[in-house]
Amino acid sequence: MKELSTRERMQIPRQAMPVRDPAERRRDFEEVALGLTPELAEREAMRCILCKRPPCIEGCPVRVRIDQFIPLVASGDLAGAARMLAEDNALPAVCGRVCPQETQCEELCVLGRKGLPVAIGALERYVADWAREHGAGRQAPTAPTGHRIAVVGAGPAGLTCASDLARLGHEVTIFEALHEPGGVLAYGIPRFRLPRDIVGAEIRALTDLGVEIVTDAVIGMAESIDDLLAGGYDAVFVGVGAGLPRFLDVPGEDLVGVYSANEFLTRVNLMKAHQAGAATPVIDLDGARVAVFGGGNTAVDAARTAVRLGAAEVAMLYRRTRAEMPARAEEVEHALEEGVLLTEQVAPVELTGTDGRLEGVRLLRMEQGEPDESGRRRPVEIPGSEFDLPIDLAVVAIGNAPNPILRRTTADLEHTKWGTLVADPDTGETRKPGVWAGGDIVTGGATVILAMGAGRRAAQAIHRHLTAKNDLEAG
Amino acid sequence: MFSVLDTRPVAPGVTRLEIAAPRVARFWKPGQFVIVRVDGEGERIPLTVVDADPAAGHITLIVQAVGYTTRRLSQVPTGGEIADVVGPLGRPSEIEAFGHVAVVGGGVGTAVAFPTARALQGAGNRVTVIVGARTAAHVILADEIRDAGCDLIVATEDGSAGVKGLVTGPLEELIEADIVDRVIAAGPIPMMRAVAETTRSGAIPTMVSLNPIMVDGTGMCGGCRVRVGGEMKFACVDGPDFDAHLVDFDGLARRNRTYLEFERAALEADMPMAAR
Ligand SMILES: Cc1cc2nc3c(=O)[nH]c(=O)nc-3n(C[C@H](O)[C@H](O)[C@H](O)COP(=O)(O)OP(=O)(O)OC[C@H]3O[C@@H](n4cnc5c(N)ncnc54)[C@H](O)[C@@H]3O)c2cc1C
Ligand SMILES: Cc1cc2nc3c(=O)[nH]c(=O)nc-3n(C[C@H](O)[C@H](O)[C@H](O)COP(=O)(O)OP(=O)(O)OC[C@H]3O[C@@H](n4cnc5c(N)ncnc54)[C@H](O)[C@@H]3O)c2cc1C
Ligand code: FES
Numbered sequence: 001m002k003e004l005s006t007r008e009r010m011q012i013p014r015q016a017m018p019v020r021d022p023a024e025r026r027r028d029f030e031e032v033a034l035g036l037t038p039e040l041a042e043r044e045a046m047r048c049i050l051c052k053r054p055p056c057i058e059g060c061p062v063r064v065r066i067d068q069f070i071p072l073v074a075s076g077d078l079a080g081a082a083r084m085l086a087e088d089n090a091l092p093a094v095c096g097r098v099c100p101q102e103t104q105c106e107e108l109c110v111l112g113r114k115g116l117p118v119a120i121g122a123l124e125r126y127v128a129d130w131a132r133e134h135g136a137g138r139q140a141p142t143a144p145t146g147h148r149i150a151v152v153g154a155g156p157a158g159l160t161c162a163s164d165l166a167r168l169g170h171e172v173t174i175f176e177a178l179h180e181p182g183g184v185l186a187y188g189i190p191r192f193r194l195p196r197d198i199v200g201a202e203i204r205a206l207t208d209l210g211v212e213i214v215t216d217a218v219i220g221m222a223e224s225i226d227d228l229l230a231g232g233y234d235a236v237f238v239g240v241g242a243g244l245p246r247f248l249d250v251p252g253e254d255l256v257g258v259y260s261a262n263e264f265l266t267r268v269n270l271m272k273a274h275q276a277g278a279a280t281p282v283i284d285l286d287g288a289r290v291a292v293f294g295g296g297n298t299a300v301d302a303a304r305t306a307v308r309l310g311a312a313e314v315a316m317l318y319r320r321t322r323a324e325m326p327a328r329a330e331e332v333e334h335a336l337e338e339g340v341l342l343t344e345q346v347a348p349v350e351l352t353g354t355d356g357r358l359e360g361v362r363l364l365r366m367e368q369g370e371p372d373e374s375g376r377r378r379p380v381e382i383p384g385s386e387f388d389l390p391i392d393l394a395v396v397a398i399g400n401a402p403n404p405i406l407r408r409t410t411a412d413l414e415h416t417k418w419g420t421l422v423a424d425p426d427t428g429e430t431r432k433p434g435v436w437a438g439g440d441i442v443t444g445g446a447t448v449i450l451a452m453g454a455g456r457r458a459a460q461a462i463h464r465h466l467t468a469k470n471d472l473e474a475g
Numbered sequence: 476m477f478s479v480l481d482t483r484p485v486a487p488g489v490t491r492l493e494i495a496a497p498r499v500a501r502f503w504k505p506g507q508f509v510i511v512r513v514d515g516e517g518e519r520i521p522l523t524v525v526d527a528d529p530a531a532g533h534i535t536l537i538v539q540a541v542g543y544t545t546r547r548l549s550q551v552p553t554g555g556e557i558a559d560v561v562g563p564l565g566r567p568s569e570i571e572a573f574g575h576v577a578v579v580g581g582g583v584g585t586a587v588a589f590p591t592a593r594a595l596q597g598a599g600n601r602v603t604v605i606v607g608a609r610t611a612a613h614v615i616l617a618d619e620i621r622d623a624g625c626d627l628i629v630a631t632e633d634g635s636a637g638v639k640g641l642v643t644g645p646l647e648e649l650i651e652a653d654i655v656d657r658v659i660a661a662g663p664i665p666m667m668r669a670v671a672e673t674t675r676s677g678a679i680p681t682m683v684s685l686n687p688i689m690v691d692g693t694g695m696c697g698g699c700r701v702r703v704g705g706e707m708k709f710a711c712v713d714g715p716d717f718d719a720h721l722v723d724f725d726g727l728a729r730r731n732r733t734y735l736e737f738e739r740a741a742l743e744a745d746m747p748m749a750a751r
Pocket of ligand 2: 508520521522523524537538539540541542543544545546583586587685686687688689715731732735738739
């Protein structure tokens with residue numbers, strides 16, 4: 001490869017990832033974004049100006065060595081790039097697809113000050129996909145330490161924690177409540193954004209490391225955390241996510257045709273309601289009018305799923321404006337391309353129906369008020385602005401509260417008044433000896449990569465703790 | 476995979492299965508249930524654990540074939556396997572010394588109520604179990620109820636066993652003739668509602684075991700939500716037992732009919748989904 005000057009690098013335009021045509025993709029569940037071709041990837045990698053002190057890494061919760069793996073892509077050493085990525089990130093093919101890079105690594109990219117940042121996420125995906133297709137970047141565990149660790153919950157936090165601990169030679173068992181591991185990656189994020197064979201391959205990499213995954217095990221209902229600690233586990237990591245869906249708390253929410261986003265997406269993603277022959281249905285959406293309440297990734301995913309199930313009209317109804325939607329910008333754009341309508345600054349006051357079936361929603365217009373704690377301007381109702389919208393299906397996607405099972409069954413695990421678990425942000429250590437925690441159960445609904453970062457920090461803390469214990473016992 | 480150790484019919488359309496499920500068997504308490512998936516493509520359905528042997532690691536389920544999945548489960552033979560059994564789920568029934576407890580089971584609801592009745596008897600209560608069934612052949616668990624030391628009253632719709640009529644008849648008589656400190660009911664929604672109405676005027680504390688449609692059984696989906704005293708509750712983590720006098724039975728009945736057409740089509744085609 002010929003050495004390029006910084007100026008030459010900066011002259012290369014950002015390479016766009018090929019995406020399927022909206023008219024075609026809105027009819028199926030195949031992946032929307034197709035990934036970079038080798039030529040596109042190489043050219044994109046050459047845009048990196050090789051900063052001495054790369055700010056992008058600071059934006060990555062798991063500190064992927066972006067400044068090092070991207071030059072390896074540029075020079076065609078994909079095996080080297082894959083090895084490095086696998087060391088830094090337990091789920092690179094997932095992160096390359098679902099991370100909000102625009103507010104993380106790419107936001108800090110120096111190129112972004114004047115133009116467009118390096119497409120770090122697209123390159124991460126490219127390397128991870130190459131590695132999977134070529135069986136590269138596999139991690140080998142080190143010599144066994146003899147320590148056993150229980151991980152509760154097989155979402156991104158638990159999977160990352162397990163992966164790191166296994167690579168350090170610990171014996172790890174993951175307990176997962178559902179019949180499949182993955183957490184939100186299995187039941188929440190649709191396959192057109194995250195194909196299931198990719199999640200499956202990442203999980204296989206974990207079991208290849210020797211991690212045991214026990215499905216159908218609800219900790220707190222079956223074994224308690226104390227049972228695990230008494231039963232031969234030296235430490236427990238809790239990564240149970242924020243599962244309990246919030247509802248709108250307006251009249252009519254019990255009508256047939258009102259779903260939480262979790263239920264709607266679980267029926268499709270985990271239980272395959274979209275497939276002919278599936279045993280778990282959702283109500284027939286053929287020609288239906290659908291309203292989705294919310295503005296996050298979950299709302300966008302539900303809306304795009306409804307489009308694919310044959311709905312005639314899908315509207316996202318959001319209290320604030322598009323600029324304030326927490327969803328990834330790219331996903332909102334994709335949704336609009338697929339025909340999803342966005343109605344800003346409205347809030348539901350009542351769901352209406354006859355014979356117990358949903359027929360419509362009464363909405364109230366909102367305007368922007370004073371900024372609230374989050375810095376966003378508080379939506380304020382405009383009195384007398386009610387109007388009615390006929391709908392056949394409503395999906396409530398306004399967030400999740402922490403699942404109550406562990407809180408109710410583990411008396412000495414300290415929780416906040418919001419029901420999240422209290423844990424040290426740097427180490428994941430909880431107030432209960434031997435127990436660490438991380439991910440959505442600690443932060444409330446956040447992101448895949450933040451959950452992974454927490455899993456990683458907890459793995460390091462658990463490792464330090466167990467090694468110190470060894471030294472103590474030996475000394 | 477979970478091994479089915481024994482499958483046998485116990486009444487027309489009702490099958491008893493003994494399954495190796497050590498985790499459930501070890502931690503189960505009366506009133507709790509499991510979620511079962513028959514095979515890798517199957518739906519997740521909730522079923523009450525009727526009995527458990529923690530030492531052997533076995534649990535007993537009693538299932539009425541009302542639709543596609545319950546029929547599939549009933550057909551798994553002795554020695555067969557099912558994909559998933561997860562639990563125990565739900566809050567255990569309250570087992571305290573209440574005094575005299577009347578436990579009412581309608582149809583397969585008898586299987587749901589039986590473990591709680593037996594535990595109440597074991598906790599020093601006097602327990603009268605009223606079993607409602609279509610005919611004598613549909614009465615289940617009669618011997619087990621008597622063996623547990625409970626009094627048994629049978630009511631059949633055709634009068635072929637016990638008294639003729641619905642369970643509310645004997646329940647009213649019992650309340651008239653005796654002191655009843657608590658009532659527990661499990662069965663079809665109209666029956667549970669009728670029991671709730673029977674005990675409302677006397678303000679006898681009454682619990683019903685609700686059976687909404689569920690998916691995960693861990694509080695994650697909200698599909699099992701029911702109104703109790705005007706508040707939204709998730710039956711899988713807050714129940715399944717609730718105060719009968721506060722339950723919105725109409726709402727529950729409506730929500731359980733969500734997929735009626737789909738279910739009918741699936742059953743007729745003997746396929747989960749005939750055509751989409
Ligand atoms: C629809 C949707 C779309 C999203 N899109 C994005 C996106 O594009 N980008 C992004 O970065 N983030 C996205 N998120 C957020 C992201 O998925 C979460 O922040 C992340 O999954 C949290 O990881 P976690 O490991 O903490 O928990 P989870 O992924 O929730 O996993 C927790 C696991 O623990 C299991 N569990 C719970 N209780 C128990 C118990 N008692 N015993 C055993 N197991 C238990 C659960 O079944 C689950 O499998 C999305 C979320 C949703 C719902
Ligand atoms: C906590 C709990 C415990 C239960 N315990 C038992 C048990 O011990 N034994 C047993 O046989 N059944 C029990 N049920 C009911 C059982 O889960 C349902 O009968 C089953 O899900 C129906 O599945 P299916 O595919 O066979 O029928 P479907 O095709 O789904 O439905 C067939 C018919 O059954 C009705 N139906 C659907 N879901 C339910 C439901 N949850 N409850 C009642 N009727 C329903 C439908 O309206 C329809 O008319 C329990 C339910 C709950 C929530
Ligand atoms: S079954 Fe999903 S929340 Fe209860």
